[in-house]
Amino acid sequence: MNLGGPVANLQGVGPKLGECLARLGVDSIxxxxxxxxxxxxxxxxxxxxGGLRPGEKVLIEANVELAEVVFRGRRSLLCRVTxxxxxxxxxxxxxxxxxxxxxxxxxRLRCFGEVRAGRTGLEMIHPEYRTLNADTPPPEPTLTxxxxxxxGLHQQRLRTFAGQALAILADEPLVDYLTGxxxxxxxxxxxxIEFLHRPPAGADTAMLLAGRHPCQRRIALEELLAHRLSLRxxxxxxxxxxxxxxxxxxxxxxxxxxxxxxxxxxxxxSAWREIGKDLDRPAPMYRLLQxxxxxxxxxxxxxxxxxxAFSGCQAAVMAPTELLAxxxxxxxxAWLEPLxxxxxxxxxxxxxxxxxxxxxxxxSGDAAxxxxxHALFQEAVRFRRLALTxxxxxxxxxVHQRLSLKRKGEHGEVAPHQLVMTATPIxxxxxxxxxxxxxxxxxxxxxxxxxxxxxxVVQEHRRGRLVERIAAHCRAGRQxxxxxxxxxxxxxxxxxxxxxxxxxxxAALPGLSVGLIHGxxxxxxxxxxxxxxxRGQVHVLVATTVIEVGVDVPNATLMVVENSERLxxxxxxxxxxxxxxxxxxxxxxxxxxxxxSDMARxxxxxxxxxxxxxxxxxxxxxxxxxxxxxxxxxxGVLELRVADLGRDADLLPRVIRLxxxxxxxxxxxxxxxxxxxxxxxxxxxxx
Numbered sequence: 001m002n003l004g005g006p007v008a009n010l011q012g013v014g015p016k017l018g019e020c021l022a023r024l025g026v027d028s029i030x031x032x033x034x035x036x037x038x039x040x041x042x043x044x045x046x047x048x049x050g051g052l053r054p055g056e057k058v059l060i061e062a063n064v065e066l067a068e069v070v071f072r073g074r075r076s077l078l079c080r081v082t083x084x085x086x087x088x089x090x091x092x093x094x095x096x097x098x099x100x101x102x103x104x105x106x107x108r109l110r111c112f113g114e115v116r117a118g119r120t121g122l123e124m125i126h127p128e129y130r131t132l133n134a135d136t137p138p139p140e141p142t143l144t145x146x147x148x149x150x151x152g153l154h155q156q157r158l159r160t161f162a163g164q165a166l167a168i169l170a171d172e173p174l175v176d177y178l179t180g181x182x183x184x185x186x187x188x189x190x191x192x193i194e195f196l197h198r199p200p201a202g203a204d205t206a207m208l209l210a211g212r213h214p215c216q217r218r219i220a221l222e223e224l225l226a227h228r229l230s231l232r233x234x235x236x237x238x239x240x241x242x243x244x245x246x247x248x249x250x251x252x253x254x255x256x257x258x259x260x261x262x263x264x265x266x267x268x269x270s271a272w273r274e275i276g277k278d279l280d281r282p283a284p285m286y287r288l289l290q291x292x293x294x295x296x297x298x299x300x301x302x303x304x305x306x307x308x309a310f311s312g313c314q315a316a317v318m319a320p321t322e323l324l325a326x327x328x329x330x331x332x333x334a335w336l337e338p339l340x341x342x343x344x345x346x347x348x349x350x351x352x353x354x355x356x357x358x359x360x361x362x363x364s365g366d367a368a369x370x371x372x373x374h375a376l377f378q379e380a381v382r383f384r385r386l387a388l389t390x391x392x393x394x395x396x397x398x399v400h401q402r403l404s405l406k407r408k409g410e411h412g413e414v415a416p417h418q419l420v421m422t423a424t425p426i427x428x429x430x431x432x433x434x435x436x437x438x439x440x441x442x443x444x445x446x447x448x449x450x451x452x453x454x455x456x457v458v459q460e461h462r463r464g465r466l467v468e469r470i471a472a473h474c475r476a477g478r479q480x481x482x483x484x485x486x487x488x489x490x491x492x493x494x495x496x497x498x499x500x501x502x503x504x505x506x507a508a509l510p511g512l513s514v515g516l517i518h519g520x521x522x523x524x525x526x527x528x529x530x531x532x533x534x535r536g537q538v539h540v541l542v543a544t545t546v547i548e549v550g551v552d553v554p555n556a557t558l559m560v561v562e563n564s565e566r567l568x569x570x571x572x573x574x575x576x577x578x579x580x581x582x583x584x585x586x587x588x589x590x591x592x593x594x595x596x597s598d599m600a601r602x603x604x605x606x607x608x609x610x611x612x613x614x615x616x617x618x619x620x621x622x623x624x625x626x627x628x629x630x631x632x633x634x635x636g637v638l639e640l641r642v643a644d645l646g647r648d649a650d651l652l653p654r655v656i657r658l659x660x661x662x663x664x665x666x667x668x669x670x671x672x673x674x675x676x677x678x679x680x681x682x683x684x685x686x687x
Contacts, residue, residue: 003030003165003172010164012157020153021161030174032165034676035158036196036219036642037145040208043112044139050085054117059139060088061132064107067100079103081111088115088122090129108132110139141201143208148641162197169194174676177669178222181658185214192218196642211647220643221651221658226677227640228659229670231437235286238437241415243284244387248276249310252339256306259338262447265296271441272300275419278439279307279388285417288435291443292613293423293577294450298328300443301390302335304419309341309368313387316408317371320393322347323530327552328392329371336369346372346381349524383408391420423577426617452611453580453588457564457604460593466560467508473558474512474539478584480558482542483575485566501562502542513537518544545571554582564590565600569620572607599623641677 001009007026008018026032047058062081069077077100079090090111092099103109113127130136147158173190187195192215199208207213257264264272271289278285291297301317308315317332319325329345336343344367346358355375361367365384370376386408406416426435446452458466470480482505484498502516515538517529532538534553541556545567559579564572572590579586590604606619643651662669 001029001168003028003033003168003174005029007032007161010161013161017153017157020150023150024148024153029165029168030676032161033169033174033193033197034641035147035162036193038148038641039146040143040199040205041112041146042205042209043144044141046110046139048085049081049083049088049122052086052088052115052122054115054122056115057113058115059110059112061108061110062088064103064105064109066105067103069100077103081109086122088124089118089120090127091118091123091125093126102131110136142199142203143205145197145199166194166197175672177662177666177673178225178658181661182218182221187215187218189218189222191215211642211644216642217648217651220640220648221655222673223640223643223677224645224648224651224655225658225662226674228436228655229662230674230678231435232659232663233670233674235437238286239283241284242282243415243417244311244313244385245282246279246307246313246387246417247311248280249307252306252310253303255339256303256335259335260299264299265443265445265447267291267443267445268296268300271443272303274439274441275300275304276307279304279417284415285419286438287419288438288440289419289421289443290426290440291421291423292446293574294446294581295423295443296447297421297423297443298331298392299335301392301419301421302332304388304417305332305369305390306336306339306341308388308417309336311387313385314362314365314367314383315369315388315390316376316383316386317369317390318376318392319371319373322349322373322527324392325371325373326527332369332371341369342367343369343371346370346375348373348375349527377408381408386416388417388419391418393422423574423613450580450583451585453576453586455576455588455590455608455611457590457592457608460591463591466589466591467505470505470540470558470560471509471512474509477555478558479533479536479538479553479556480540480560481556481578482540482560482562484542484544484562498542498544505540505542509540512539514540514542516542545575552581553578554584557582557584557586559586559588561588561590563593564604565592565596569603569606569616569623572603573613573616576607576611 005028006018007013007021007029008015010029010032013021021027021032024035026035041057043059045059046061047056049060049062052058052060060081060083062083064079065082065087066080067077069075074093077092077095079092081088081090090103090109090113108131109129110132111124111127111129113124116123116125145159145162146155147162149155149158169190174193176189178189195203195213195215196219199205204213208216271291275285275287275289278287289297289300305315305317317328319328325345325347329343333343342361344358344361346355346362350358358367358370358372359381362370363382363384370381370383375381389406406418408416420438470482473480482501484501498516498518502514506514515529515533517526521529529538529541533541533556536555557579559576561567561572561575567575576588579588588607590607592600592604596604602619602623606616610616662673
């Protein structure tokens with residue numbers, strides 16, 4: 001057997017288990033070696049029952065005192081075990097007759113599982129266990145690896161298969177593509193892989209459990225390098241793609257800028273110059289436009305759209321919600337229709353006749369600009385000559401969706417230019433890794449006249465005074481948001497629900513209109529409520545976090561965020577960005593319940609001290625890792641097995657240098673090193 005052979009060559013891997021392994025991206029034996037443990041469990045020490053606490057995962061040895069099948073709403077096997085220091089109940093919901101017979105009084109067991117608080121004391125639910133006898137070996141001397149798995153594939157099977165693969169590795173080591181490029185004290189790829197699958201006796205368990213062991217760092221470095229190489233290779237491959245070089249449209253652009261009631265900021269002008277140079281070329285633009293909430297990304301995107309229209313082509317602008325799509329449609333119409341450019345809206349909730357008319361205008365080319373939601377990439381939508389796609393809040397869309405929109409602009413060898421925008425600032429180190437295939441433009445600062453939002457942190461017991469402040473605020477002609485994270489009362493989370501809050505504020509604010517919007521409302525009711533709020537018919541809008549993105553109501557200059565200690569920095573910053581949209585001074589009040597955890601206190605302090613989204617983003621990555629920056633996990637987006645962008649950010653400068661070295665000095669190593677760690681198809685990288 002060799003490492004390149006199929007995993008089916010391993011003993012015990014039949015067709016069904018082969019399918020399970022394939023779902024994990026394991027096709028070859030080498031793939032199995034790169035399926036590294038995602039964490040470790042400490043089964044080296046037997047813990048006395050008398051010292052256990054809920055939430056701990058522990059190894060115990062104890063004698064069965066009582067075993068019985070009970071029916072308390074659900075059939076279960078309860079097994080009471082003791083060790084002289086205390087007792088615990090093992091609970092099994094799924095069990096066989098053989099298990100019942102095995103778990104009989106007097107049998108001695110070794111169990112591993114999570115301790116929980118049960119009705120009659122401490123419990124373990126479905127622990128791993130084995131019966132003990134004179135020949136049973138002592139507990140494992142090293143940490144036990146826990147692998148990523150899938151339905152039908154148990155941990156013990158994976159550990160057995162990994163052991164077989166390691167035996168092959170001993171005779172046929174993996175190629176180390178970084179030999180001679182790392183300091184001598186760094187482990188080789190083979191040493192690191194063998195160590196992480198089977199940590200030897202005496203291994204530094206604290207470092208392993210923290211993900212900071214040198215062997216984990218060695219793998220993290222290569223994994224991050226593989227992702228960057230993949231994205232840089234994709235960017236290089238794009239040079240073979242062709243696009244329409246868009247007309248510079250000097251006169252229309254000048255006219256557009258003169259008609260604006262404001263001048264572009266230095267940040268907007270800089271971003272527009274970079275985008276404009278991309279559009280000059282007959283190769284597709286792939287650019288990420290970053291800008292804090294309210295920085296003016298949309299008007300820069302409108303300039304790119306204008307150039308597409310005056311080149312005889314079409315542009316599609318895709319937004320994640322109907323509310324945001326309608327808002328963009330209104331802005332683009334106001335800016336572009338006076339210049340003779342037709343702009344249509346296409347969303348899923350439009351009447352069938354209106355949708356049909358919009359699709360017809362897009363197909364004929366009469367509509368040079370189509371603004372919409374996911375409805376834009378549906379099969380029934382045909383573009384005559386799509387040359388530019390703009391995706392707002394790009395992390396809200398899956399890769400499949402963006403790829404579908406891109407394909408609508410492909411005609412033979414011609415692909416559309418792509419501009420993706422985000423109001424969630426991305427730290428530089430994260431952007432250089434997760435978006436290494438995109439050129440990046442940043443709009444720094446806010447438009448003139450915008451005032452930073454004043455942020456205060458207020459404890460829950462001052463709630464009554466806050467309601468009085470809102471009453472005075474709204475009677476002075478302004479509007480307010482009150483954000484509540486939950487929809488209804490929950491036994492598990494002590495939080496005022498949005499429904500109850502609406503009733504409470506309605507009673508406390510006579511003569512003022514209080515509205516409610518949350519994720520469970522249907523689209524029509526959401527749109528109706530938001531229109532009423534924008535028109536000033538609703539004074540106070542009680543909302544869940546659905547208003548986090550896209551709502552633009554300049555007259556709303558006060559926001560209260562309930563239970564702010566429960567929300568992440570990125571989310572709180574996005575919510576705060578819903579106020580401060582006009583020239584009036586705005587306030588954000590972060591309401592919290594004591595006591596605060598250290599992390600919650602740090603988050604609220606950051607928001608109180610800065611309005612700079614990039615400072616907030618850097619701190620958020622330090623506190624919670626990069627997940628909040630990248631949004632939900634998506635096919636083709638960075639999916640890391642060992643590396644953590646927050647924990648391993650200090651490796652990125654070395655990753656960037658090694659990437660450049662390998663692409664220049666050792667191009668033949670790029671593809672095999674990338675394939676070792678990345679399973680996603682190349683097509684997804686192109687969006």
